[in-house]
Amino acid sequence: MxxxxxxxxxxxxxxxxxxxxxxxxxxxxxxxxxxxxxxxxxxxxxPHIARSELWQTSGHIDYYKDNMYIFNKDGEDHVVKPMxxxxxxxxxxxxxxxxxxxxxxxxxxxxxxxxxxxxxxxxxxxxxxxxxxxxxxxxxxxxxxxxxxxxxxxxxxxxxxxxxxxxxxxxxxxxxxxxxxxxxxxxxxxxxxxxxxxxxxxxxxxxxxxxxxxxxxxxxxxxxxxxxxxxxxxxxxxxxxxxxxxxxxxxxxxxxxxxxxxxxxxxxxxxxxxxxxxxxxxxYRGNLPAWLAPTQVAVLPVNNDCREYARKVHRKLQACGVRASLDANPSTVGYKIRQAELQKIPYMAIIGKREAETKKLAIREHGAGKTGSLTILELVKIIKEENKQ
Ligand SMILES: [Zn+2]
Incomplete structure (x- = not known):
């Protein structure tokens, strides 16, 4: 991952x-x-380091020395903190x-x-x-x-x-x-x-x-x-x-x-x-819930004609605080879906001709297949609610 x-x-x-x-x-x-x-x-x-005197007082020099990184500067021992x-x-x-x-x-x-x-x-x-x-x-x-x-x-x-x-x-x-x-x-x-x-x-x-x-x-x-x-x-x-x-x-x-x-x-x-x-x-076997997922939504245009609308969707999602990625590669949508599945991204927003015309997103949830059609703001609301919960 x-x-x-x-x-x-x-x-x-x-x-x-x-x-x-x-x-x-x-x-x-x-x-x-x-x-x-x-x-x-x-x-x-x-700080990450301190004079060895501190660790003398704490007892670490006497009881924990073998586990500590100690170095000398200006004639004085310093310790990289173990605690x-x-x-x-x-x-x-x-x-x-x-x-x-x-x-x-x-x-x-x-x-x-x-x-x-x-x-x-x-x-x-x-x-x-x-x-x-x-x-x-x-x-x-x-x-x-x-x-x-x-x-x-x-x-x-x-x-x-x-x-x-x-x-x-x-x-x-x-x-x-x-x-x-x-x-x-x-x-x-x-x-x-x-x-x-x-x-x-x-x-x-x-x-x-x-x-x-x-x-x-x-x-x-x-x-x-x-x-x-x-x-x-x-x-x-x-x-x-x-x-x-x-x-x-x-x-x-x-x-x-x-x-x-x-x-x-x-x-x-x-x-x-x-x-x-x-x-x-x-x-979670890598399938992190949306609030912890590094990418929450993968925006996947079906072909070149839908790319412009997909770009807009991607920017809008980011502007709303959603962690979104855009796969604008020329590969097939089937390949893009497989890639997003492998990366364990919770939501995929697939954008074809119909979606570009109706200003909607075809949503696919990770591991669940197709789950319906949403507007951008509806998807944002679902993710915000998951973040909050
Ligand atoms: Zn402590």
Whole structure:
């Protein structure tokens, strides 16, 4: 479908997004950003490199060094970011915070780089450079449950719009027999785990508890989407963190005028965008719904005599905001239809002598054959409605 490629000259695990792939990617991002703005998030934008000191504080130099790209400039080590968290923390820390401003929710399509051995790389599924639909929520312990409820709603809403309606959820908790394995007080862990479990129960979402599967810095919810073929893909993560707030000393001033440690939640709903994109293409078998299709309408003149009217139709559709293409080649209309079918374009507007005379379009839907005759504006209305839905 000419969506992306990987070039040996660029390097393995690094994705080149072609025009059509970029278009789809931007459509996903635009939708994602709008929904996040509606849900009280603020968008931020952060650099791709940072001084190694930042990663010393975050603990990445000690625990994650083998996966990081490090280079030296002016006698100082710098790191190509493997994660976005420390940057969002710096924005939070840019000025003192009162309990009245919380929760603070920072969201970013943050591109990160992680070294993976070349043998483990696999198409779009496992790469070295990728973008996370990342966000970090800074809140009080009391606000945690409501935040989780909001997150479950937002996740469901966004994934459903991409056609994913079946999920499997996992709640990873601490192993009470090994308290030394975990950062943060037992009271905080219980509070966070209870908030996660309560939110899932309130929303009547079935889940599997994975005792002892939590990482050392906090409990988490993982969501696997189930695609059209019944395969499970790990996608959403909602992760508590009792480690970074302490390492970076991030606090808020409470109603008692004292400093309190803030609760931090990492969350990615789509996960790695490259991976999500691959799952999406598989799920629809390339037949993307009109709102995500790089070309929504292929305008196909039957012969040279109809070409002028076809050009007008094409321009009109574009002027109305429809992504349309024009196949003005001298080939037969049967060949043009086959080409448009191969490109999986949702609508074909076939223009013959009759259509040119009556100012109508013969519409053919992808995979459905002929579906009738419409005016340009009727077709625009159908596509606009699909975009909106
Ligand atoms: Zn994070």
């Amino acid at each position: 000419d969506l992306f490629s990987i070039s040996e000259d660029v390097g393995v695990g690094l994705i080149l997004w072609h025009p059509k792939g970029t278009l789809i990617r931007n459509l996903i991002r635009d939708f994602w950003e709008q929904e996040h703005l509606k849900n009280g998030y603020q968008l931020v934008c952060t 976005n968290c420390p940057f969002h923390i710096q924005i939070y820390k840019a000025h003192p915070r009162s309990y009245k401003e919380l929760p603070v929710r920072y969201a970013e399509w943050g591109t990160v780089y992680r070294y993976e051995r070349s043998g483990t790389l696999h198409g779009l599924m496992r790469v070295r450079g990728f973008t996370v639909d990342d966000a970090h929520i800074f809140c009080t312990l009391q606000q945690v449950e409501q935040e989780i409820l909001n997150l479950l709603d937002l996740t469901k809403h966004i994934l459903q719009k991409f056609g994913f309606k079946k999920y499997q959820l996992y709640l990873s908790t601490r192993d009470p027999k090994q308290p030394s394995k975990y950062m943060g007080s037992q009271q905080k862990w219980s509070h966070a785990q209870n908030a996660l479990a309560k939110a899932l129960k309130k929303k009547q979402i079935p889940y599997k508890e994975m005792l002892g599967e939590a990482v050392f810095y906090g409990p988490k919810i993982d969501l696997n989407i189930v695609d059209a073929s019944g395969r499970q893909w790990q996608c959403t993560t909602i992760q508590f963190d009792f480690n970074l707030p302490r390492r970076f000393n991030i606090t808020y001033v409470g109603a008692d005028s004292k400093d309190h440690e803030v609760v931090m939640i990492h969350r990615a709903l789509l996960g790695a965008v490259e991976r999500f994109f691959a799952i999406l293409i598989e799920h």
